[in-house]
Amino acid sequence: MEKKEMNQLKFAKAILKAAEEKNLSLRKLSAASGLEFSQVQRIAKGKVNLALSTIISLAEGLEITPSELFQYYE
Numbered sequence: 001m002e003k004k005e006m007n008q009l010k011f012a013k014a015i016l017k018a019a020e021e022k023n024l025s026l027r028k029l030s031a032a033s034g035l036e037f038s039q040v041q042r043i044a045k046g047k048v049n050l051a052l053s054t055i056i057s058l059a060e061g062l063e064i065t066p067s068e069l070f071q072y073y074e
Contacts (some may be wrong), residue, residue, distance in 0.1 A: 009046035014072035016044055018062050033061025 001051055019029050020065040026044055042048045043058070050058075059066040 005046065008049060011050065011073055012044050012046035014069060015062075017060060017072045018064065018069055020052050022062055024062065029058070031061075032063075033057045035061070042056065066074070 023060055024032065026040050030040040044052065055066055055069065059069045060073065
């Protein structure tokens with residue numbers, strides 16, 4: 001697995017962990033972040049190399065800052 005793919009999977013896990021702590025399903029995260037549900041699903045599977053604007057939208061949907069979201073990145 002390439003480093004890029006590994007990083008995408010790690011970030012996907014960070015998003016899932018943050019959503020779990022906020023008791024948000026992917027569908028609710030999609031609605032709260034203004035992103036299409038199918039896009040959130042692909043992100044959660046680590047299939048998408050995210051743009052900064054998408055990271056910000058996800059953080060807003062989780063009601064945390066982007067820097068707080070990156071704290072989940074291990």
